[in-house]
Amino acid sequence: xxxxxxxxxxxxxxxxxxxxxxxxxxxxxxxxxxxxxxxxxxxxxxxxxxxxxxxxxxxxxxxxxxxxxxxxxxxxxxxxxxxxxxxxxxxxxxxxxxxxxxxxxxxxxxxxxxxxxxxxxxxxxxxxxxxxxxxxxxxxxxxxxxxxxxxxxxxxxxxxxxxxxxxxxxxxxxxxxxxxxxxxxxxxxxxxxxxxxxxxxxxxxxxxxxxxxxxxxxxxxxxxxxxxxxxxxxxxxxxxxxxxxxxxxxxxxxxxxxxxxxxxxxxxxxxxxxxxxxxxxxxxxxxxxxxxxxxxxxxxxxxxxxxxxxxxxxxxxxxxxxxxxxxxxxxxxxxxxxxxxxxxxxxxxxxxxxxxxxxxxxxxxxxxxxxxxxxxxxxxxxxxxxxxxxxxxxxxxxxxxxxxxxxxxxxxxxxxxxxxxxxxxxxxxxxxxxxxxxxxxxxxxxxxxxxxxxxxxxxxxxxxxxxxxxxxxxxxxxxxxxxxxxxxxxxxxxxxxxxxxxxxxxxxxxxxxxxxxxxxxxxxxxxxxxxxxxxxxxxxxxxxxxxxxxxxxxxxxxxxxxxxxxxxxxxxxxxxxxxxxxxxxxxxxxxxxxxxxxxxxxxxxxxxxxxxxxxxxxxxxxxxxxx
Numbered sequence: 001x002x003x004x005x006x007x008x009x010x011x012x013x014x015x016x017x018x019x020x021x022x023x024x025x026x027x028x029x030x031x032x033x034x035x036x037x038x039x040x041x042x043x044x045x046x047x048x049x050x051x052x053x054x055x056x057x058x059x060x061x062x063x064x065x066x067x068x069x070x071x072x073x074x075x076x077x078x079x080x081x082x083x084x085x086x087x088x089x090x091x092x093x094x095x096x097x098x099x100x101x102x103x104x105x106x107x108x109x110x111x112x113x114x115x116x117x118x119x120x121x122x123x124x125x126x127x128x129x130x131x132x133x134x135x136x137x138x139x140x141x142x143x144x145x146x147x148x149x150x151x152x153x154x155x156x157x158x159x160x161x162x163x164x165x166x167x168x169x170x171x172x173x174x175x176x177x178x179x180x181x182x183x184x185x186x187x188x189x190x191x192x193x194x195x196x197x198x199x200x201x202x203x204x205x206x207x208x209x210x211x212x213x214x215x216x217x218x219x220x221x222x223x224x225x226x227x228x229x230x231x232x233x234x235x236x237x238x239x240x241x242x243x244x245x246x247x248x249x250x251x252x253x254x255x256x257x258x259x260x261x262x263x264x265x266x267x268x269x270x271x272x273x274x275x276x277x278x279x280x281x282x283x284x285x286x287x288x289x290x291x292x293x294x295x296x297x298x299x300x301x302x303x304x305x306x307x308x309x310x311x312x313x314x315x316x317x318x319x320x321x322x323x324x325x326x327x328x329x330x331x332x333x334x335x336x337x338x339x340x341x342x343x344x345x346x347x348x349x350x351x352x353x354x355x356x357x358x359x360x361x362x363x364x365x366x367x368x369x370x371x372x373x374x375x376x377x378x379x380x381x382x383x384x385x386x387x388x389x390x391x392x393x394x395x396x397x398x399x400x401x402x403x404x405x406x407x408x409x410x411x412x413x414x415x416x417x418x419x420x421x422x423x424x425x426x427x428x429x430x431x432x433x434x435x436x437x438x439x440x441x442x443x444x445x446x447x448x449x450x451x452x453x454x455x456x457x458x459x460x461x462x463x464x465x466x467x468x469x470x471x472x473x474x475x476x477x478x479x480x481x482x483x484x485x486x487x488x489x490x491x492x493x494x495x496x497x498x499x500x501x502x503x504x505x506x507x508x509x510x511x512x513x514x515x516x517x518x519x520x521x522x523x524x525x526x527x528x529x530x531x532x533x534x535x536x537x538x539x540x541x542x543x544x545x546x547x548x549x550x551x552x553x554x555x556x557x558x559x560x561x562x563x564x565x566x567x568x569x570x571x572x573x574x575x576x577x578x579x580x581x582x583x584x585x586x587x588x589x590x591x592x593x594x595x596x597x598x599x600x601x602x603x604x605x606x607x608x609x610x611x612x613x614x615x616x617x618x619x620x621x622x623x624x625x626x627x
Contacts, residue, residue: 009255014396015383017461023252023396028427032248036215036240037279038078038115040247044282045075052287054104055261055312058178060292060301062311069104074282076206077104081112083204086211088142088170090117095138095223098269099124099131099145099158101293105174105197106268107278109144110222112201114240115209120223121269124154130233130538132161137233137434138223139167144197147173152293162192172197179293217241223434224271226373234481235434242376243279245427249395250280253381261287263308263317265295272318272346275377289314296323306335318344321351322507324358324366325619332362340364344382346371352388353618368392370463374442374449376428380463390462391455398426401448402457408444419456419466419597423448454597466597473502473512473542480512480542488536489514489529494522497553501566503546504574506619513546515566517553564592571622575600582616584609599623 014020023031034040044053048071056067069077085096096113097120100106113119120138122131124146135143143162146154155173162168174197204210221243223235262281266273281288289312291305292298296319301308305327308314317340319327324345342365345355355366367382370391379400382392394400401423402414414420429449432439444450452472455465473480482500489498496517502510518524526547537543554565568590576588585605593599600622604610613626 008258012256012384013252015385017393020394020396020461028245028397032245034244034248035217036219037111037221037243037247038082038209038215038240040244040283041078041111041279042075044285045071047071048285051285053282054107054288054290056104056290057292057301057308058176060298060304060308062304062307066289066312067104071282071285074107077108077201078111078115079209080201080204080206081108082115083210084172084201085113085116085142086209087204090142091211092117092213092219094118094142095120095140096142096144097122097135097138097140099143099154100174100268101146101152101154102264102266102268102273102290102295103174103176103293104290105176108201109174109197110268110274110278113144114221114243115213116211118220118223120225120235121274122225123267123269124152124157125540126157127538127540128157128160131157132163132165133538134225134233134235135161135165135168137235141167142170142172143168143192144172144174146179147175147196149176149179151179165192168192170195172200174198176293215240217244218431220431222274224373225269226433232435232437234438236373237431237434238373238376239431242428242430243275245397246275246376246378247279247283249378250276250284252396254284257315259285259287260315261289261312263289263291263312263314265291265298265301265323266318266320267295271373271377272371276344277318287312296326302326302330305330306332306337309337309340310335313339315339316342316344318346321345321354321509321621324350325354325507328354328358328361337362337364342367344369351619351621353614357618370465371428372451374430374451375424375426376430378428379422379424379451387458387460387462390458390464392463393461394463395426395428398424398428400424400457400463402455403444405444405450408441408450410445414456416457416459419454422451422453422455422463422465424451425449473500473510475502475508475510475512475541480539482512484537484539484542485512485514485533485544488533489516492524492529492532494519494524495529497561499553499561499563499566500544501563501570504571504620504622509621511545512542513548513570514544515548515550515553515570517550564598568592568598571598571600575602575617575620575624578616579613582612584613584616586613596623599625602626 050070052068053071053074054069057064094117098109099122110119122134145158148155170193172195219240220237221240222238226234226236264277292301344367346369359366368391369382370380371378378395380392381395402420403410404412404420455463485500486498489495496519498514498516500514503513505511529547534543554562572588572590579586587603590600604613617624
């Protein structure tokens with residue numbers, strides 16, 4: 001067992017599979033005593049007291065005064081929030097939907113909701129209809145959201161979303177000075193009571209839970225929205241044990257480091273922002289700098305990003321590849337960022353050539369891990385020395401299995417180096433989806449969770465991704481279910497069949513697009529179908545950016561549409577178009593390899609321009625060879 005009172009250690013604790021195995025010799029319950037997020041957070045309040053837990057920048061300006069919350073205050077506000085929710089009738093099986101940007105109050109709401117019942121963070125950028133569907137799926141009794149603001153439409157969307165709600169009885173509005181506060185009207189066709197968040201929690205006790213709730217690891221702590229088609233959102237059920245395990249695990253991974261400041265620009269409806277830069281960061285005792293309500297989407301926050309790193313002595317931050325690409329274009333100016341030592345990239349594939357260029361430019365290490373909502377953010381984690389192309393090695397007390405499947409049956413366990421479907425078990429794996437329908441194909445024999453991703457393991461235990469078995473489109477780390485696009489398109493009278501896939505994009509990684517077979521005699525245009533999609537698809541991020549017509553869909557031997565062939569086709573087309581725009585003659589061909597997945601090969605006519613082409617295509621997440 002690791003003696004945490006002796007931190008920091010002189011060396012990292014788990015850098016090899018052998019050290020992970022050694023660590024696992026101590027039973028999990030002995031290694032990690034906490035089994036719920038509330039007691040873990042209260043322990044941090046006790047240990048770190050008046051030290052700063054949260055620093056919040058409202059605007060992201062260079063010399064803007066930060067708004068600080070100590071660990072004591074964080075614990076008190078979480079407890080007050082839980083007590084308010086308990087007073088409003090929230091029990092341990094009741095959900096609280098949270099529709100908020102990045103604010104200190106968002107943390108109070110998430111962890112307070114878990115202490116009273118079940119937290120349901122929702123993407124505030126979704127359309128009202130979609131927000132309403134998620135609230136209905138969670139059966140939430142209370143909604144905590146941003147109050148009226150001239151800078152945000154969250155309030156109006158929430159009012160629309162709860163219209164005619166069968167479950168919502170209370171709306172609690174967070175009103176932030178500087179974001180604007182106005183009269184809070186009752187929603188039309190709703191009897192929901194409206195309260196002010198800060199005023200209401202201030203009346204509650206801060207020293208203990210009035211409910212007297214007793215926690216155990218198996219209780220559901222949160223419903224995270226992971227996709228699903230219009231009308232039936234898919235909600236992942238994460239437990240208190242999942243949360244507490246990741247929080248305490250981070251103490252081990254950071255055992256060799258002094259306490260420091262991390263920057264959070266990730267949204268707090270996203271699993272990584274909530275877990276790794278939330279409960280885990282608080283467990284370790286980090287100061288978390290919240291980069292404006294908009295996070296990495298803030299124009300001022302991003303324009304002054306390097307100044308914030310220098311001013312607050314930020315040592316690390318986590319981001320999706322699109323953010324790193326944007327940062328690569330922002331001048332350092334006179335900012336001294338020598339304090340910054342490492343960046344964690346996740347949620348979407350990161351181009352290896354771009355990663356190397358970024359590390360060299362800013363003298364910082366970029367680590368690539370792998371996880372998903374259903375695994376409480378982590379499946380594998382990058383040690384200090386990571387083989388190129390890998391996403392790290394498994395976390396302790398968990399297992400990774402590579403297999404070939406037929407339905408939910410394993411037909412073959414893959415040897416080292418052979419690609420197959422990635423299956424996972426462990427204390428970080430969720431309890432299942434809220435709807436039984438979604439669980440039908442999620443689990444493989446003997447309790448293995450099917451990630452839907454493809455990959456392989458090497459002899460040192462490192463995991464490499466080689467594609468996706470399931471068909472999610474990953475746009476800047478945001479998962480889009482293709483059915484959200486295919487369902488309305490296939491309902492169009494002039495469409496025989498439509499298939500949605502990811503369109504390779506230098507900035508977003510992938511953008512949604514669709515291949516369409518028209519009905520005989522149809523003269524429908526791509527423009528008309530795109531306009532139709534914009535009217536029918538409630539999730540703006542899912543509206544396709546491109547539609548390509550095709551005579552027939554490629555099929556497998558058993559007659560199923562073969563999406564990898566479509567991905568290969570569009571990848572070749574996109575890269576050809578890119579090179580043509582740069583007037584670079586080249587032959588672009590692609591192949592679907594068993595091990596690496598989709599691989600493009602570019603043969604440049606003028607060999608003097610090979611390095612230019614490598615620079616042009618380094619941002620694509622596809623494997624590309626240039627000669």
